[in-house]
Amino acid sequence: MKGGFEFHLSDYNMNYGEDDPFFVHHANPKYRWHRKPQQGAAYLQSKLEFKGLIANLGVRLDYFNPSGKWYVYEPYDRAFTPVIGAEKIDEVLPKEPVDKQLTLSPRLGISFPVSENSKLYFNYGHFRQMPDPVPLFEIEKISSGAVGRIGNPNLPLQKTVAYELGFEQNLFDMFLLRLAGYYRDVSLQARNINFQSIDGEVNYWVARPWNYGDVRGFEISIAKNRGRWIQGFINYTYMSRKSGNFGFTYNYENLVQQQQYLLTTTDHYQSKPIPEPFARFNLDFFTPDDYGPNYDGFRPLAGWRLSLLGEWRAGQVLTWTGQQLVEGLSPVRGIEHNVRWKDYYNFDLRLSKTFTTNLGEVQFFMDVTNVFNIRHMNRWSGFTGPDDLRDYLQSLHLPANTFEGMESPPYLFVPGNDKPGDYRKPGVEFVPIVVCPPEGCTPVVGSNDDPNDPTRPLYYRDGTYYRYNGSAFVEADPDFVKKVLDDKAYIDMPNADFFTFFNPRRVFFGLRISF
Template sequence: SPSTFYELKLSQNNQKMSSYLYEDPYRVPDYLVRVNMDTSKGVFESYILDPTTDEGQKELERVKVNRISYDYVVDPENPEGYVHPDWQKAPTSYSFRNVGMDMNHMYRNSRYWVGKFDLTSQIHRSHQVKTGFELRLHDLDYESFTIRPKTVEGEEVTPFQPDVLSTSTRYHDLYNRTPKEFSAYLQDKLEFKNLIVNLGLRFDYFDPQTVQIADPTDPDIYYPYRNSHRYRNWIDPPDTLTFKELEQYISQFEEYTPDERRAFMHKEVEAKMQISPRLGISFPITDQGVIHFSYGHFFQIPEFEYLYATPDFKHGAGAGRYLFGNPDLNAQKTVMYEIGLQQQLSHTVGMDFSVFYRDVRDWVGASPMIQAYLPNVQYSQYANKDYSNVYGFTLKMQRRYSDHFSANLDYSFQIAEGTYSQPTDAFYALQSNEEPRLNLIPLNWDQRHTLNARVVYSLSGWTCSLIGQLWSGRPYTPTFPTGEARGEASFSGLQENMSRKSRWEMVDLTVNRRFQISKYYLDLYMNVYNLFDIQNELAVYSDTGTARYTSTINPDKIPYDPLRIGTIDELVKQSGWYNSPRQIQVGMALGF
C-alpha cells in the first residue's frame, strides 16, 4: 500500500588476509662454510668453501674429522630464505640485530552471508512503525604457525632447515568456525505537535558454534594429564606398584586419539541472547532549536579473537602459564544516555551540543589463574569480569556552503575509564601475582580533548580544503629515570596511565581543479598530508615521556664494541614512534 513498504537485501562478503615473509615456509638460502682460523690445526687463515660441490664436500669432511671450528654462512649470491631464529639476536649490547626476519605465517579467510528485511508502515498520522530482522552466517578459516628449526632425534639439523610443527603444538593453530548472528527489532515513531518519541525494542542472538573445556583441570586433548582422559577403560592401579610395575601396568591400556577425546573433554557452548530497549525523545523549544534525549541498551559480541584464540586449548607438555580464548564469553552490555540541543544560529550556521554517558558491563578481561591437574601448569581464559565507562560532551558547529565557502568545527571532551584497557593487561597482572584491580584508571585511548576543523573554499572550478586536528595526548605509564629508584622494596607510587604523551597536531591540504569537456569532466588534484611536516610522537620512553631520548641509555658511558651494528644514537631514535612525514600526492581523474 502507499503507506507501507519493505526492503529485502541479501549480500555476501569475503575478506582474505595473509601475512608472511616468504610464501614457501621451507625456503632457505644457499649456505657456504667458513672455516675459522686455528693455528693448532694448521689453519693460519679463515677461508670459505662451497659444500654443494664435490671438492667442497670432501674438504668439509676433512674439517669435521680434524675437529676444526667452522660456521655456516649465507651465500650472498642466493640469500633469500629463512635462517635460524638465533641469527636475529643482536651480536652485542646496545646493537641492532643481525637480521630482521618474521618467522610467523598467518592466513585468515572471513566470509559471511547477510539477509536483511525491513518493513515500514505509516499506520496512523502520528504513528510510523518499523520492524525487521537480520541474519548473519559467518564462515571463519584461520591458520597461523611459527617456523621452528627442524630436529632429528632431538638434535637440530645443520645448516638450519625450517619446519612447520603439527597442530598438536602451540606453534601451529588451525580452525574453522561458523558462528551465527540473528537480530530483530520493533520501533514505533510517535509524532505529535511539539514532541517526537521513538520507542524501540531489539532482540539479539549469537551462537558461537564451538566448544568449551569440560574439565577445567585438564584442557589439552593432545597432552591430557589425567590417565582417565589418556587411556581407554582406565582403572587406577594399586598404590603399592613400583615404577617399573607401573609402566608395565599402563602399557596394557590403549590411548585415545585426540579426536576421540574431543567427545568428552569438550562440551558445547550455549547461545547468548538479549532484549534491549531503546528510547528517543525530541521536542522544539523555539522555531530554531530542538532538545533531544536518547537512552538505549546495546548488545556487543566480543571480538572473535577472544572467542577462538588457542583452539583446542593447547598448553603442551611443559610447565607454564597460558592465556586461552573463551568461546563462552557473554556479549558486552552497554547502556548509553545522551541529551543535547540542536540550534540554528543564523541562516547558514547551526550548532549541536550533546552530553553523553556510556556504561559498559561484561568488559572482556582475564579470569583468575586456573590450576591444572599438574601443579606446575596454570592457565587463564578471557572472561567478562571488567568494567569501563565513557562520559563527556561534544560541540559541533557547521556553516553551510554559501559565498564560496563552508566550514565545520567539532570539539569533544571525554573521559574513558576502566579496570583494564586490554584483556592481556589483566593477564600480565596475574603473571606478576598482582591483585585484581578494583579502581578505575584512564584507558589507553582516553583522549580528553579532540578538536577537528575543516574549511572548504570553491571558486571558478577550483576547490581548496584544509583539515586541521588538535588532540590532547593519550595516557602512558611512567617510570622513574635511571638512578632515582632502586631495589625491590622501593615503592614508586606511579600508577598505570597517570601521565600524558604530547598533543597531536596535524593539517592536511587538498586542492582540486575541475575542467568540463563536453559531457565529461577532468579533475586535477593535489593532496598534501601533514602540510607542515609536524613530528607527532606515537609512543614514548616511559622514563622521559618523549621518544627523543631515555635515561636508561647514555651513549657517552657505553664503550665502543666492534661487534655493534649501528650506533647507540641510532638505536635510541625510534622512527616507528613518530607519525609519517609530509606526503604529497598529485593525480587526475576522468568522469562523466
C-alpha cells in the same frame, strides 16, 4: 513504522602461527580452528509527532549462536599439559552444546522544539556488540605441545547503555551550534584470565566477561552547511574514561602463591577517570560553478575546492613506574596515570577541481598529509625492547611530582617539563646528563660510540651542571648547557631510529573519472 532484519553466517577456517628459530625457547604458538557462528538482528521503529514533541521509539533484537559444542573442563585440568595438549584434547575432554544468546535492546530519541531556530533533544539506548571470534574459538598450541590459550564461546555480548542530552541553535540562518553531553556505561567486556597448576604444567589463558567501564563527556561544535564560498565545521570534545575489573587476572592452584598474589595485586582497583579531550576542524573553500569567465562552456576559475582538515588530540595518559610504561591499572601501588604522552597535532589538505567532459566528470585532486611535517614519535615500533624504552624514559626531564605517590623516586632524574614523545632534535649529537647521588659525582662512560670518554656527559647536582675535565669536576659553560637543554640533546633516542617517525609529509596527485 519501519523495520528490518539481517542474518550473518560466518565460516572461520583459521590456520596461523609464529616461527622463531633464533630464540630456541620461544613459544612459537600455533592456532588452528574451524567454526561457523551465526548472528542476526531484527528491529522495529516508530516516529511519533505531537505539538512540542517528536519521539522516535525503537527496539532491536540481537541473536548470536556460536554453534556446535565446546569443551567441559576444570580450572587446572591436566588435559592442557604437554602430555595431552592441543593435539589430544578432543580425545580426553567431553563437550556440550554452547549457549545461544537472544537480547532485546530498547532505543528512544526525543526532540523538544524550543523555537523555530532551536531545540532540545535526548537520546537513550541499549546496544550489543558481537564478540571478537578469536577469544571465542581459539586453541593455542605452544612449542611444548601444551595449550597456551583456549576460547570461551559462551562469552556474553558486550553491553552498552548510552545517554545523550543536547541543544541545537540556528545562528543567523548560516551556522548550526550544537552543545551535547553524553554518558556511556559499558559492561561484560572480555579480558584474559590465567590459570596455573602447582607444577606449572598447566598454564593457559581464557577470556572472561569481567571488565567494565564508562565514558562521559561533552562536545561543542559549530557547522556551516550552506554557502557559495565556504562550508565546514569546528568541534571540541572533552571525554573522560574510567574502567575496572571483576575477579583476578592470575589464579594459582598453589594456595600460598595465590595468597601472595592477592596481597599485592591491583587488578581489582578501579582506574581513575582519564580525560581525553580532542578537537577537529574541516573547512571547505570553493569557487561556485558559475564563477569566472566562460570560454565556450569552460570556466577555468569555477569548481575549485580546497579542503583543510586539522586535528588536535591530547596525549594518552599512562603509568610510568620507573621500569615499565603501562596502560590501564598500575602494577605499582602509590602511582597511577602519572605521565601523559605528547599531544598529537596534524593538518591535511586536499585541492581538487572537477571538469565536465563528453565522457563524464573528471576530477583532478592533490592530497597533502601532514602539511607542516610535524614529527610524532612512534611508541610501538621505534624501541627495540623494554630496556631501550626504559633508557629513553629515564633520560627525560619529567616534572618533579611524577613519582610523588611513592616513598622515594625509583631513579634520580633532572626535573623539567618533558613528556613521553619528546625527542632530540634531528642531527643533534647525544649528550647524556648524569644525575649525581647525594654523596657526589663519579665519572661515567659517555656513550656507546665513545665508551671510554667520561668527559662527554653533563653531570647534574643540586640544580647545577658540571663537566669532567679528566681529573676533576668543573661547572659547565652556561651557553653549552642552554644549547643542550634547548635541543634536548640529553634524550636517549630509540635504537631503531628508522622506525621512530612514520608520518612524513606526503603529496599525492590523482585523477578520478566518473561516467
